[in-house]
Amino acid sequence: MHWIDEIDLRLKKNWEEQMFLWYQETFDKERLDEKAREVRELLLDPNLLDRTEALLKREKNPISKRKAEILRKEIVKARIEYDKRLFALRSEIEERANKFLPLINGKEVKINERSKILMRSPHRKLRKEAHQSWKPLLDPIEKQARKSIKLANKLAQGEGFANYPALILSLDSISSDYLFDLCLKIKKNTEGVWKKFIKKGREEISGFQMYDLRFMFYKFFLPPDSYFPKERMIESLKSTLESYEIDLSSLPIKIETQDMAFSGGCYNLKMGEDIRVTYNPVGGYMDYRVLFHEFGHAMHYLYLPKSFLLIDDQSFKEGMADIWSGFIDTREWLQEFISPPEDKIDTFLNALTLDEAFRFREFICELSFELELYKNPEANFEKIWQAVAKEYLGIEDDSGIWSEFVFSAPLYMKDYIFAKLIKSVTFRFFRKRFGEIMGNREILDFLIENYYKPGNLIPWREKIEGATGERIWT
Numbered sequence: 001m002h003w004i005d006e007i008d009l010r011l012k013k014n015w016e017e018q019m020f021l022w023y024q025e026t027f028d029k030e031r032l033d034e035k036a037r038e039v040r041e042l043l044l045d046p047n048l049l050d051r052t053e054a055l056l057k058r059e060k061n062p063i064s065k066r067k068a069e070i071l072r073k074e075i076v077k078a079r080i081e082y083d084k085r086l087f088a089l090r091s092e093i094e095e096r097a098n099k100f101l102p103l104i105n106g107k108e109v110k111i112n113e114r115s116k117i118l119m120r121s122p123h124r125k126l127r128k129e130a131h132q133s134w135k136p137l138l139d140p141i142e143k144q145a146r147k148s149i150k151l152a153n154k155l156a157q158g159e160g161f162a163n164y165p166a167l168i169l170s171l172d173s174i175s176s177d178y179l180f181d182l183c184l185k186i187k188k189n190t191e192g193v194w195k196k197f198i199k200k201g202r203e204e205i206s207g208f209q210m211y212d213l214r215f216m217f218y219k220f221f222l223p224p225d226s227y228f229p230k231e232r233m234i235e236s237l238k239s240t241l242e243s244y245e246i247d248l249s250s251l252p253i254k255i256e257t258q259d260m261a262f263s264g265g266c267y268n269l270k271m272g273e274d275i276r277v278t279y280n281p282v283g284g285y286m287d288y289r290v291l292f293h294e295f296g297h298a299m300h301y302l303y304l305p306k307s308f309l310l311i312d313d314q315s316f317k318e319g320m321a322d323i324w325s326g327f328i329d330t331r332e333w334l335q336e337f338i339s340p341p342e343d344k345i346d347t348f349l350n351a352l353t354l355d356e357a358f359r360f361r362e363f364i365c366e367l368s369f370e371l372e373l374y375k376n377p378e379a380n381f382e383k384i385w386q387a388v389a390k391e392y393l394g395i396e397d398d399s400g401i402w403s404e405f406v407f408s409a410p411l412y413m414k415d416y417i418f419a420k421l422i423k424s425v426t427f428r429f430f431r432k433r434f435g436e437i438m439g440n441r442e443i444l445d446f447l448i449e450n451y452y453k454p455g456n457l458i459p460w461r462e463k464i465e466g467a468t469g470e471r472i473w474t
């Protein structure tokens with residue numbers, strides 16, 4: 001076996017074991033640390049980079065060459081992400097956030113309970129309390145978060161980059177300026193819808209605040225829960241698959257309910273052979289969106305090459321999941337599997353532009369918060385958060401509650417932004433080329449052949465351009 005395939009195999013095994021640990025409901029820090037140590041041993045071997053560079057120069061086999069290209073990036077990335085101190089800081093933040101139980105109404109509750117209140121409770125005081133309940137988590141992690149930013153910058157500078165984001169973006173062949181311009185463009189494109197929404201919110205609630213945002217958004221956006229009962233979720237997924245001539249029970253994908261803090265997850269326990277989708281339904285449209293998103297991950301995992309190095313980049317992975325959640329936002333799907341009255345469908349489809357604006361702006365807000373801190377690590381967290389919330393959400397937020405997610409999953413927001421762009425360019429192409437999306441086997445074959453099977457053998461932007469003739473940044 002070629003040495004690069006051997007390394008790939010060991011990385012694959014390590015990744016599957018990490019997946020298993022994430023799949024467990026309890027956070028097993030010790031074993032996760034053990035897996036991180038293995039990656040360090042593999043990727044931070046001082047001779048490996050030289051060997052990889054040498055291979056890149058002379059290798060003729062396109063698969064080995066591409067693997068070497070990716071391995072080189074993985075080595076650079078590992079020098080930062082798997083640095084012992086940085087890894088420890090980030091996992092400590094993550095562990096704290098995972099274990100945190102907000103205190104609301106005199107009771108410690110699970111994180112999803114807090115989200116439910118912010119999303120649905122008509123009692124403003126309770127929403128405010130739920131929002132503020134995050135504060136006791138933030139105060140003690142601020143110091144570590146700041147340390148992690150400084151350390152990540154320092155490590156990136158050691159690799160010849162201006163700061164940490166510059167290094168991470170370079171792995172995706174983009175620059176901070178490009179990302180900034182893209183965010184500005186998205187902001188401009190969603191300006192009208194968003195301003196109208198905020199204006200409406202202010203008319204209904206004077207002194208409209210962060211803790212009113214989700215509530216108001218879901219009030220305008222969500223279709224009635226009664227059309228989306230939790231008992232029918234799996235059935236609707238099965239029928240959707242049947243419309244594509246797929247029998248869910250014949251796939252190595254198991255769908256399980258799990259009483260967890262998050263709303264859903266997908267775990268590739270054995271690449272393409274044992275994939276688990278977990279979900280935690282409470283009833284309503286959002287549950288369906290989560291299930292289809294996670295199932296989208298599973299379908300992608302099912303067809304990817306059985307290799308660690310050829311797993312697609314995060315942005316593309318999230319895009320593959322978003323394509324599946326996009327299925328349920330089509331008129332055809334709603335008509336066939338939910339069948340509410342036509343005027344309800346129209347209302348919902350119209351509200352999707354608000355949904356788009358909301359997601360994009362929320363992602364951009366968090367991403368900007370993070371990028372600003374990498375630029376200026378001594379800055380006051382609350383002030384930066386206030387500034388970006390005003391800029392991208394149009395809200396004067398004086399609560400001092402910032403997003404801690406960005407410190408355990410750095411720059412992940414850019415992947416969500418790209419995922420939405422990947423989805424929309426693909427759907428545009430589907431409509432143009434195939435017309436019907438639901439129940440059209442050509443759609444699924446397109447995804448499998450062009451998007452899933454090649455994995456990272458082709459960089460994801462090229463893959464999309466090659467298959468659809470379109471670029472994602474239009």
Ligand SMILES: [Zn+2]
Pocket residue numbers: 293297318321
């Ligand atoms: Zn996802």
